[in-house]
Amino acid sequence: MENINIKQLAKALNLSTSTVSRAFRDNSDISKETKERILAKAKEFNYQPNHYASNLREQRSKTIAVIVPELANNFFSQAIHGIEKIARDKGYHILIYATDDVFEKEVSFIRHLHNGRADGIIMSVSGEANDHTYLNELTQKRLPLVFFDRVYEDIITPRVITNDYDSSFSATQHLIKQGCKHIAYLVINKNLSIGKFRMQGYIDALQKYNIPYDDRYVVDCTNSYTKNNAILKRMLTELKPDGVFTSVERLAFATYYACYDLNISVPEQLKVIGFSSLEIAPLLNPSLTTITQPATKIGTEAANLLFRMLENPESVDPNEKIVLNSKLIKRRSTEKG
Amino acid sequence: MENINIKQLAKALNLSTSTVSRAFRDNSDISKETKERILAKAKEFNYQPNHYASNLREQRSKTIAVIVPELANNFFSQAIHGIEKIARDKGYHILIYATDDVFEKEVSFIRHLHNGRADGIIMSVSGEANDHTYLNELTQKRLPLVFFDRVYEDIITPRVITNDYDSSFSATQHLIKQGCKHIAYLVINKNLSIGKFRMQGYIDALQKYNIPYDDRYVVDCTNSYTKNNAILKRMLTELKPDGVFTSVERLAFATYYACYDLNISVPEQLKVIGFSSLEIAPLLNPSLTTITQPATKIGTEAANLLFRMLENPESVDPNEKIVLNSKLIKRRSTEKG
DNA sequence: TACCATTAATTTAACGGTAAATATAAATGA
DNA sequence: TCATTTATATTTACCGTTAAATTAATGGTA
Numbered sequence: 001m002e003n004i005n006i007k008q009l010a011k012a013l014n015l016s017t018s019t020v021s022r023a024f025r026d027n028s029d030i031s032k033e034t035k036e037r038i039l040a041k042a043k044e045f046n047y048q049p050n051h052y053a054s055n056l057r058e059q060r061s062k063t064i065a066v067i068v069p070e071l072a073n074n075f076f077s078q079a080i081h082g083i084e085k086i087a088r089d090k091g092y093h094i095l096i097y098a099t100d101d102v103f104e105k106e107v108s109f110i111r112h113l114h115n116g117r118a119d120g121i122i123m124s125v126s127g128e129a130n131d132h133t134y135l136n137e138l139t140q141k142r143l144p145l146v147f148f149d150r151v152y153e154d155i156i157t158p159r160v161i162t163n164d165y166d167s168s169f170s171a172t173q174h175l176i177k178q179g180c181k182h183i184a185y186l187v188i189n190k191n192l193s194i195g196k197f198r199m200q201g202y203i204d205a206l207q208k209y210n211i212p213y214d215d216r217y218v219v220d221c222t223n224s225y226t227k228n229n230a231i232l233k234r235m236l237t238e239l240k241p242d243g244v245f246t247s248v249e250r251l252a253f254a255t256y257y258a259c260y261d262l263n264i265s266v267p268e269q270l271k272v273i274g275f276s277s278l279e280i281a282p283l284l285n286p287s288l289t290t291i292t293q294p295a296t297k298i299g300t301e302a303a304n305l306l307f308r309m310l311e312n313p314e315s316v317d318p319n320e321k322i323v324l325n326s327k328l329i330k331r332r333s334t335e336k337g
Numbered sequence: 338m339e340n341i342n343i344k345q346l347a348k349a350l351n352l353s354t355s356t357v358s359r360a361f362r363d364n365s366d367i368s369k370e371t372k373e374r375i376l377a378k379a380k381e382f383n384y385q386p387n388h389y390a391s392n393l394r395e396q397r398s399k400t401i402a403v404i405v406p407e408l409a410n411n412f413f414s415q416a417i418h419g420i421e422k423i424a425r426d427k428g429y430h431i432l433i434y435a436t437d438d439v440f441e442k443e444v445s446f447i448r449h450l451h452n453g454r455a456d457g458i459i460m461s462v463s464g465e466a467n468d469h470t471y472l473n474e475l476t477q478k479r480l481p482l483v484f485f486d487r488v489y490e491d492i493i494t495p496r497v498i499t500n501d502y503d504s505s506f507s508a509t510q511h512l513i514k515q516g517c518k519h520i521a522y523l524v525i526n527k528n529l530s531i532g533k534f535r536m537q538g539y540i541d542a543l544q545k546y547n548i549p550y551d552d553r554y555v556v557d558c559t560n561s562y563t564k565n566n567a568i569l570k571r572m573l574t575e576l577k578p579d580g581v582f583t584s585v586e587r588l589a590f591a592t593y594y595a596c597y598d599l600n601i602s603v604p605e606q607l608k609v610i611g612f613s614s615l616e617i618a619p620l621l622n623p624s625l626t627t628i629t630q631p632a633t634k635i636g637t638e639a640a641n642l643l644f645r646m647l648e649n650p651e652s653v654d655p656n657e658k659i660v661l662n663s664k665l666i667k668r669r670s671t672e673k674g
Numbered sequence: 675t676a677c678c679a680t681t682a683a684t685t686t687a688a689c690g691g692t693a694a695a696t697a698t699a700a701a702t703g704a
Numbered sequence: 705t706c707a708t709t710t711a712t713a714t715t716t717a718c719c720g721t722t723a724a725a726t727t728a729a730t731g732g733t734a
Contacts, residue, residue, distance in 0.1 A: 003478065005690055016714045029712055046474055048452040052393040053690035056719050061389065063432075071421060072633070077414040084435050086410060089408050093454070095400075096433045116720095117430070137383055141340065145385040182676055256620050280615075283593050285622030296409075342720055353684045358722055390720035393689050453690095648682055 004047045013041055024049050030252045049070055055116070058236045063093045065118040066305060067109055069101045069126055072247065074277040075295045076124065079148065082299020083122060092119075101223060103128035104168045110134065113143065116268025120144040120306045125152055135146035144309035147295070148302040158309065158320040160302045164194055167291045167326045171245050173271045174289070178334050179272055180243030184217045184235065186251040197273070201232070216240060221251055232258040235272070243334075246274035252288060271334040275326075286332035293326045341384045342364045361386055379601055392453070400430045400456040401407045403645060404446055406438045406463055406487070411586065411614040413461065416485065419636020420459060427644055428505050429456075440465035449469065450480065457481040457643045462489055464529035479645035485639040486630070488530045495646065495657040497639045499533055504663045505538025508610050511626070513546045515608055515671050517580030521554045521572065523588040535584045535612070554578060558588055569595040573607070580671075582609035589625060605625065608671040612663075623669035630663045 010017045017039070023038035041046075052256045055061045066083055078198050080096070087094050095118055096136040099105040106126045111123060114137070121143060130154045140146050147159035158203050185202045187195050199218070206213050220237050223226045232254055235241075246252040252274030256266070266286055276290040301322050309316045347354045350374070359367040360375035369618060379385075385486050392398045403420055405413045419431070424431050432453030432455055436442040443463045450458060451474070469489045475482050508638040512520050521537045526530050536555070543550050556572050558565045569591055572578075583589040593603070601607050603623055613627040646653045 005485040006692095007690080017690090017694065018715080019713060022713095025692080029710095031712060034712080046451065046477075048449070050393070050690050050694095051454040052389045052398065052713090056387070056389040056690085056721090057692050058394050059719070071418040072415045074409075078409045081408040081434070081435065084433065088435075094433050096421065096431050098418065098425075112385070117388040140383075175395065188415075201695075246509070250454075253617050253620060256617075260619075269411075278617075280621075283590060283595075283622060284620050285624070288624070306452040330424050343722095344720080354720085355685080355722065356683060358720095359683095362722080366680095368682060371682080387720050388723095390689090391722080393691090393719090394721050394723085396689070 005047050006049065009038075009047050009124050010043060012045070013038060024150075032173055042188075055177060059116070060119050061084045061093075062091060063095060063118045064303075065095045065097060065109075065113050065121045067097045067099060067106065067121065067123040069135075070123060071096070074136070074214075074279070074334060075149070075293065075334075078277055078295035079124070079299035080304075082301075083303045086300050086303035086307070092307075099126045100128050103130050107134055109136070114138075114141055118143070120146070120310055122146045122302050122306055124148050124150045125192075126150075129191040134195050142301060142313075144306060144313070146302050146306045146309070148298050149194065153193055156318050158305050158316055158318065158322075159233070160298050160305060160322045160324065162293045162298070162324050164197040164324045164326075165201045167275075167328065168198040168245070168247075169205045170201075170207035170328050171291050172202045173209070174328060174334060175243040175245060175271055175273060176205065176211065178243075178267075179337055180241075180271055181211065182217065182239065182241045183211070183243040183245060184239065184241040186219050186221055186232075186244060186246040186248075186255070188221050188223065188251070190218075190220070190229040195247060202245060210287055221254070223250070225254065228254040229258055229261070233262060236262055236264060241270065243271045245274075246272070249274060249276040249278060252276055256284070256288075267276055267333050267335050273305060273317075273328075273334050281329070282331060286335075289331045289334040290329050291326045294324050341382050343384075343386065346379060346382060346384050347374075350441055352382075358386070367426060396453070397456050398430075398441070398454060399428060400432060400449050401640075402432045402434060402446075402458045404434045404436060404443065404460040406436050406461060408433070410563050411616070412486070412630065415614055415632035416461070416636035416639075419520060419633040419638075421636075422641045423637050423640035425642070429644075432498045434569075440461050440467050444471055447475070451475075451478055455480070457483070457647055459483045459639050459643055461485050461487040462529075463487075464532075466525050466528040467529050479650075480641060481504045481650070483643045483646070485635050486531065486549055490530055491652065493655050495642050495655065495659075497635050497642060497659045498530075498636070498659065499630045499663045500662050501534040501580060501663075502538045504665065505535040505582070505584075506542045507538075507665050508628050509539045509542035510546070511665060511667070511671060512580040512582060512608055512610060513542065513548065515580075515604075515673055517608055518548065519554065519576065519578045520548070520580040520582060521556055521576065521578040523556050523558055523569075523581060523583040523592070525558050525560065525585055525588070527555075527557070532584060539582060558591070559585070562591065565591040566595055566598070567578045573599055573601060577609065580608045581610075583609070586611060586613040586615060588614055589627075593621070593625075604670050604672050608655050619664070619668060621670075623672075626668045626671040628663045629659050634661060 006017045006020050010020045020038055023035045042156045070076055084094055093129055097109045103126050127150055133157050134302050135155050145157045151159045203213055221231055244255050255272050258265055266272055273289045281288045281290050343354045347357045357375050358602050362373045381504055401424060407413055421431055434446045440463045464487055469492050472492050482494045526532050558568055572601050573595055581592050592609050596603055603609050609624045614632045618625045618627050
């Protein structure tokens with residue numbers, strides 16, 4: 001009773017195993033009555049075809065792997081939500097892996113996926129400036145890969161990203177129009193694709209408005225709250241910027257905390273804008289002007305792309321790039337005086 | 338080349354498949370040199386034992402399933418983060434399922450896990466007042482189940498929860514001590530275990546301070562932002578409470594939005610406290626007094642509990658209940674005048 | 675020398691399910 | 705009537721890996 005298999009079920013029904021098997025897969029020759037009889041008995045015995053046996057035989061797992069840098073993060077959890085929705089509709093299961101931004105973990109996860117556990121991979125990369133060619137092994141194994149948001153430029157595979165350059169340009173421009181003259185750009189990993197594009201938008205916007213670029217205003221931050229707090233306090237006291245543009249959400253929060261500590265009033269003394277997927281940005285003190293990526297949509301698009309690759313590999317150009325637009329939402333943190 | 342299996346590798350090495358197999362599993366009789374020779378060749382060919390074949394043979398999947406009501410949610414994403422950490426250390430993989438609070442999806446996910454795909458399940462329930470006995474089938478299949486946070490009282494299985502009654506009592510008491518006389522309690526699903534316990538704490542605290550209990554102050558909310566906004570605005574205008582205690586994070590945010598709309602000033606006219614896992618509660622306007630559950634810790638404890646059940650089923654009492662303490666963190670939203 | 679123990683390999687038989695090839699019976703048609 | 709088609713079921717072989725049973729080779733001991 002405890003672990004019924006197809007043989008026992010077949011015996012109980014006085015049928016062969018392959019007839020029973022057919023009842024669970026639509027295509028084949030089987031009479032309606034037999035099928036119903038089998039399914040009824042299966043329900044009674046609480047039988048389900050063993051997943052590992054089926055997949056071994058069919059050589060596919062109906063499972064996709066999702067690799068992200070962090071889980072407890074607004075952007076990624078929304079993106080995963082989007083992926084989940086699509087996968088569920090297709091009857092696929094989702095494996096989740098978090099790299100904690102450690103390149104070695106990313107490599108290890110990918111390597112462990114060579115064994116058939118997943119039919120495809122959706123990944124937002126850890127972003128170290130390392131050798132990424134290990135990803136090319138996937139192509140040989142016919143394991144499709146889709147990047148989203150954080151990508152490697154030197155790997156050719158379909159991707160879903162946002163218009164980061166434009167958004168950054170607009171964000172910087174917005175600060176300038178609000179009267180800022182000394183704008184700091186906060187970044188965690190300049191090597192990362194998004195770090196680069198976002199920074200270029202910042203630089204070009206400065207140039208357009210004839211504000212000299214000063215690399216002291218490009219501030220390298222980390223993932224540690226304590227370190228960031230120290231870095232930002234020093235920066236804010238020494239450089240006294242009147243505007244801050246943060247390339248990731250976390251750094252906007254860090255800026256707020258630093259301003260609280262230093263008694264700098266936002267937006268009067270310092271205007272703040274940042275990339276952020278925080279849904280309650282309007283509830284912050286002051287409400288935060290954000291560039292908000294369509295996180296859930298990025299997830300659904302990435303999943304759809306992967307499924308296209310799975311269903312019809314030829315139909316997807318390896319250079320395919322889906323670019324979605326982020327939204328600049330103006331709030332108190334960048335209001336004038 | 339593209340999909341090498343153990344046979345081809347064995348042939349290339351002039352060895353039998355079982356010798357090759359042994360190189361990948363520690364226990365058996367194999368000479369050091371042979372093992373090294375095999376592993377070297379495997380690396381060269383980028384070979385990994387097929388996961389589905391291994392699991393079919395070994396009858397276990399080294400995979401656990403995690404079922405939660407929502408993914409894009411601070412509490413659950415932190416809890417999943419905790420689960421992921423432990424699972425990773427143990428070399429286990431994680432399947433993720435989101436029920437969107439729909440009971441049928443929960444049942445369907447669980448039913449589909451009867452086929453060996455996962456070795457165990459960690460779940461926070463959808464919480465409908467339905468028939469939960471379908472969960473008892475898991476015991477028959479020897480599929481261990483651990484509940485966390487949102488549980489079914491009528492199912493006997495190990496669980497990790499927080500001291501909700503005490504926290505609610507303290508939260509209500511805190512509002513009373515801050516001068517509130519008319520305290521509303523906001524809840525989404527009163528049938529849910531946490532809904533019940535949290536409400537009892539509220540009721541008992543009122544009683545202790547001789548504040549009459551009035552069920553109009555217990556406000557039934559939903560998961561829809563628009564509906565909640567309407568419900569809360571009506572409630573705030575009609576009942577004019579001076580304190581609000583929200584049993585879930587979302588409702589604290591909804592209260593803030595409603596207050597913004599109605600120009601009610603927090604904390605002067607209305608004090609707000611809520612269960613919340615928001616890390617940036619200090620950045621809200623005003624900063625929000627929270628009861629914060631140790632979300633990540635809940636995840637790690639639940640995972641550890643499940644692994645104990647997997648490794649030594651006898652060692653875990655089905656009635657085992659791990660109770661962690663939440664923290665009441667006082668902030669501006671409940672400050673006096 | 676004969677015998678046994680040890681080590682290191684191979685052979686074999688599953689694990690549970692599925693598709694192709696094959697069989698059987700009933701229905702159709704010339 | 706008999707051959708042919710159709711519908712439905714069964715046999716069989718395999719998916720890739722692994723553990724138990726078996727064999728072969730080596731070394732030590734009486």
